[in-house]
Amino acid sequence: MKRRGVLAVISGFSGAGKGTLVKKIMETYDSYALSISMTTRNPRAGEEDGVHYFFISREQFEQNIADGKMLEHAEYVGNYYGTPREYVERQLQAGRDVILEIEYMGAFQVKKMMPDALLLFVTPPSADELYRRLKGRGTETDDVIAGRMKRAIEEADIVNKYDYLLVNDDLDTCVRETHEIIQNTKYSVERNAEFIEEIKRELEVVNS
Amino acid sequence: MKRRGVLAVISGFSGAGKGTLVKKIMETYDSYALSISMTTRNPRAGEEDGVHYFFISREQFEQNIADGKMLEHAEYVGNYYGTPREYVERQLQAGRDVILEIEYMGAFQVKKMMPDALLLFVTPPSADELYRRLKGRGTETDDVIAGRMKRAIEEADIVNKYDYLLVNDDLDTCVRETHEIIQNTKYSVERNAEFIEEIKRELEVVNS
Numbered sequence: 001m002k003r004r005g006v007l008a009v010i011s012g013f014s015g016a017g018k019g020t021l022v023k024k025i026m027e028t029y030d031s032y033a034l035s036i037s038m039t040t041r042n043p044r045a046g047e048e049d050g051v052h053y054f055f056i057s058r059e060q061f062e063q064n065i066a067d068g069k070m071l072e073h074a075e076y077v078g079n080y081y082g083t084p085r086e087y088v089e090r091q092l093q094a095g096r097d098v099i100l101e102i103e104y105m106g107a108f109q110v111k112k113m114m115p116d117a118l119l120l121f122v123t124p125p126s127a128d129e130l131y132r133r134l135k136g137r138g139t140e141t142d143d144v145i146a147g148r149m150k151r152a153i154e155e156a157d158i159v160n161k162y163d164y165l166l167v168n169d170d171l172d173t174c175v176r177e178t179h180e181i182i183q184n185t186k187y188s189v190e191r192n193a194e195f196i197e198e199i200k201r202e203l204e205v206v207n208s
Numbered sequence: 209m210k211r212r213g214v215l216a217v218i219s220g221f222s223g224a225g226k227g228t229l230v231k232k233i234m235e236t237y238d239s240y241a242l243s244i245s246m247t248t249r250n251p252r253a254g255e256e257d258g259v260h261y262f263f264i265s266r267e268q269f270e271q272n273i274a275d276g277k278m279l280e281h282a283e284y285v286g287n288y289y290g291t292p293r294e295y296v297e298r299q300l301q302a303g304r305d306v307i308l309e310i311e312y313m314g315a316f317q318v319k320k321m322m323p324d325a326l327l328l329f330v331t332p333p334s335a336d337e338l339y340r341r342l343k344g345r346g347t348e349t350d351d352v353i354a355g356r357m358k359r360a361i362e363e364a365d366i367v368n369k370y371d372y373l374l375v376n377d378d379l380d381t382c383v384r385e386t387h388e389i390i391q392n393t394k395y396s397v398e399r400n401a402e403f404i405e406e407i408k409r410e411l412e413v414v415n416s
Contacts, residue, residue: 157408193368
């Protein structure tokens with residue numbers, strides 16, 4: 001049975017280790033395709049179009065948003081950044097899984113555009129540990145800590161809109177569990193509606 | 209983090225290999241507790257109460273149903289058979305997972321009593337293969353085949369009320385996938401509401 005790939009969106013508290021987790025999953029398993037972001041900022045030395053980013057004009061980016069071609073997007077210091085839908089869709093149709101590491105507002109934009117996206121939220125193993133990580137190593141300014149804290153409170157309020165809560169205690173365990181959750185999603189009944197319809201048709205033919 | 213065990217209900221088409229699947233999961237992994245059924249039929253030679261079945265009177269069984277003490281039950285050739293709720297609940301609270309292999313009417317009774325139950329449906333790998341298995345080895349009477357066919361058509365209509373569709377092509381693969389699906393359910397956001405509330409409380413304390 002040829003199965004459509006899974007689009008997994010990973011968000012999480014500051015210090016939960018999202019970046020390391022996603023990197024390790026991509027290195028460990030071969031079913032994943034990298035998502036390439038689209039941006040309006042200028043390429044830096046050594047950056048290639050279609051490899052590091054898709055570089056496009058501000059006008060084209062805004063047209064893409066209007067045409068529903070962006071799975072999610074945000075503006076950051078005067079430039080747009082986002083995930084082009086078509087590229088991701090091609091990977092999924094080829095059976096490859098795609099992971100997007102984005103914050104919750106982007107995650108909910110993606111879910112709206114692609115209702116079968118899987119939303120994963122990564123957390124440190126305890127509230128104490130979360131607090132330690134938010135405070136950092138004592139080198140951050142009070143402003144940075146206050147910003148992280150405000151953000152964490154917002155995030156804690158919307159975790160219940162995610163599908164799974166991943167506890168990143170031991171990295172290797174979390175990598176394996178996250179991979180299994182993404183793979184097992186392929187067996188959900190909603191994703192197998194076509195197979196079920198085929199069985200129904202066959203049974204009706206045989207029974208008539 | 210102490211996690212509640214998962215109650216997994218496994219149903220499936222005739223010939224899908226449910227029995228073998230459940231037996232192999234219980235043998236392979238040690239997180240599972242056997243569920244012991246309750247019945248009103250008389251014990252046979254060698255059968256022990258609380259080991260093979262819980263043997264009780266018809267009056268007591270009917271009282272149990274009325275009191276909401278049965279997760280599911282059915283009548284078969286004049287006797288009641290069912291799953292006592294308290295025994296299953298004790299296993300789950302101790303962190304052990306419980307698998308019930310029952311047909312769909314029982315599965316939906318369980319889901320009503322325990323909304324966090326996970327419903328798994330096992331199918332052969334294709335409609336062709338299902339048809340071959342329904343027809344059997346040519347030794348069954350036409351009545352038996354007609355009965356299986358009628359049942360399969362009913363079942364195909366309610367598969368979409370299950371959570372996952374397990375394709376039993378290679379048994380070992382199906383055993384591993386089923387185990388992973390059951391285990392990963394523990395990371396669903398709904399099952400971690402308490403942990404999320406704890407993090408929220410902690411963040412509020414720290415922030416005040």
